[in-house]
Amino acid sequence: xxxxxxxxxxxxxxxxxxxxxxxxxxxxxxxxxxxxxxxxxxxxxxxxxxxxxxxxxxxxxxxxxxxxxxxxxxxxxxxxxxxxxxxxxxxxxxxxxxxxxxxxxxxxxxxxxxxxxxxxxxxxxxxxxxxxxxxxxxxxxxxxxxxxxxxxxxxxxxxxxxxxxxxxxxxxxxxxxxxxxxxxxxxxxxxxxxxxxxxxxxxxxxxxxxxxxxxxxx
Amino acid sequence: xxxxxxxxxxxxxxxxxxxxxxxxxxxxxxxxxxxxxxxxxxxxxxxxxxxxxxxxxxxxxxxxxxxxxxxxxxxxxxxxxxxxxxxxxxxxxxxxxxxxxxxxxxxxxxxxxxxxxxxxxxxxxxxxxxxxxxxxxxxxxxxxxxxxxxxxxxxxxxxxxxxxxxxxxxxxxxxxxxxxxxxxxxxxxxxxxxxxxxxxxxxxxxxxxxxxxxxxxxxxxxxxxxxxxxxxxxxxxxxxxxxxxxxxxxxxxxxxxxxxxxxxxxxxxx
Numbered sequence: 001x002x003x004x005x006x007x008x009x010x011x012x013x014x015x016x017x018x019x020x021x022x023x024x025x026x027x028x029x030x031x032x033x034x035x036x037x038x039x040x041x042x043x044x045x046x047x048x049x050x051x052x053x054x055x056x057x058x059x060x061x062x063x064x065x066x067x068x069x070x071x072x073x074x075x076x077x078x079x080x081x082x083x084x085x086x087x088x089x090x091x092x093x094x095x096x097x098x099x100x101x102x103x104x105x106x107x108x109x110x111x112x113x114x115x116x117x118x119x120x121x122x123x124x125x126x127x128x129x130x131x132x133x134x135x136x137x138x139x140x141x142x143x144x145x146x147x148x149x150x151x152x153x154x155x156x157x158x159x160x161x162x163x164x165x166x167x168x169x170x171x172x173x174x175x176x177x178x179x180x181x182x183x184x185x186x187x188x189x190x191x192x193x194x195x196x197x198x199x200x201x202x203x204x205x206x207x208x209x210x211x212x213x214x215x216x217x218x
Numbered sequence: 219x220x221x222x223x224x225x226x227x228x229x230x231x232x233x234x235x236x237x238x239x240x241x242x243x244x245x246x247x248x249x250x251x252x253x254x255x256x257x258x259x260x261x262x263x264x265x266x267x268x269x270x271x272x273x274x275x276x277x278x279x280x281x282x283x284x285x286x287x288x289x290x291x292x293x294x295x296x297x298x299x300x301x302x303x304x305x306x307x308x309x310x311x312x313x314x315x316x317x318x319x320x321x322x323x324x325x326x327x328x329x330x331x332x333x334x335x336x337x338x339x340x341x342x343x344x345x346x347x348x349x350x351x352x353x354x355x356x357x358x359x360x361x362x363x364x365x366x367x368x369x370x371x372x373x374x375x376x377x378x379x380x381x382x383x384x385x386x387x388x389x390x391x392x393x394x395x396x397x398x399x400x401x402x403x404x405x406x407x408x409x410x411x412x413x414x415x416x417x418x419x420x421x422x423x424x425x426x427x428x429x430x431x432x433x434x435x436x437x438x439x440x441x442x443x444x445x446x447x448x449x450x451x452x453x454x455x456x457x458x459x460x461x462x463x464x465x466x467x468x469x470x471x472x473x474x475x476x477x478x479x480x481x482x483x484x485x486x487x488x
Contacts, residue, residue, distance in 0.1 A: 115320075117318060118322060120318065124316035
């Protein structure tokens, strides 16, 4: 009934797909963190204009579904801009911009959760805004941000599957390709699920671990 | 710049929170080595006034000078209004030390690192020299064995003494205390008060907000009663606390008088 040979014969395609999924996960999480740090921090400077820019960014990318963002960048944006956008750039940009909005919110909430007294005490010592952030506020905020950052990153890895809709050859794209010529969707999609479980269960476990550690140092 | 005259001078300081004016033109001079205690009902503006001295609250009008140097100047005579540059503000601010009701130690640093943080980060002081000095300060506070501990491993009284050491490490010209014993369990209040009395005896200029009138009596050279954002009475503790003239001060110190009446023969005899 369950014919494992379908998987075995097409293993190179699955393997390639998994590598592509991992590749986009890593680069979009990295770029998303940079965007999130930037967008999060400009909302904390106290400047109204910068804060508004950050707010608008977050609301746009948090409230448009990722699939729509990807399709728009790949199919609509080139028509607006008169530019060719490759699959790579569409997938990378869409995922990173989307993740950046969520990371920015995590950062903002983390910093704002730090007691006002910490900022008072460091200001009273004569610290500048930068010194307060670097030495006092961010080190405490980062500890609180570890669990939500880990959680968001796991969601991000799962979200890479949406890139198959713009023909980026990730794990899901390769699986539907295999399914299209073997006519064995049961084996193929079961395998995709198993591979994600094998990847993400250990990561979830790790993030739980980090959570208990960060509880302890609080 | 002249160093004579009062160390801390506050002239016509006004502070608004939205539409509510919490300080309505306060004038106050503090001489070097003087210990001034601010008392008053909650909402009288005493904490706000204290926080104006190092600009944690930015006044809306007036002039504040420390050691003859303006930290804030919105008087008509000032050319740039209140535009004392941020760098100057941070520098002068570091000449005041502040101790908070809730201690506000940095929880991710040990007691020793808390004390070293100001000199090392703000003054770029040498780490080794600062460490020696910080250990000395902790020892003065009776905390020589606790330098390696994190704030959460210390009692409230110990945390507050670390906070005093942290403020002293900057060699401030004035120390500001905002209800330093209000958040402490009763049995821990004494150790913090003792540390403050020692500091006062060493010649430190201090401005203290407190509800502990007995402590005010013991430590203060001058007691100031604030009422609705203005100074209602200002004088030696004996006069302000034992022979108040202002009607609201009379009712404010009423509870204190019950004990003070018992003490009066001793005080006036000696």
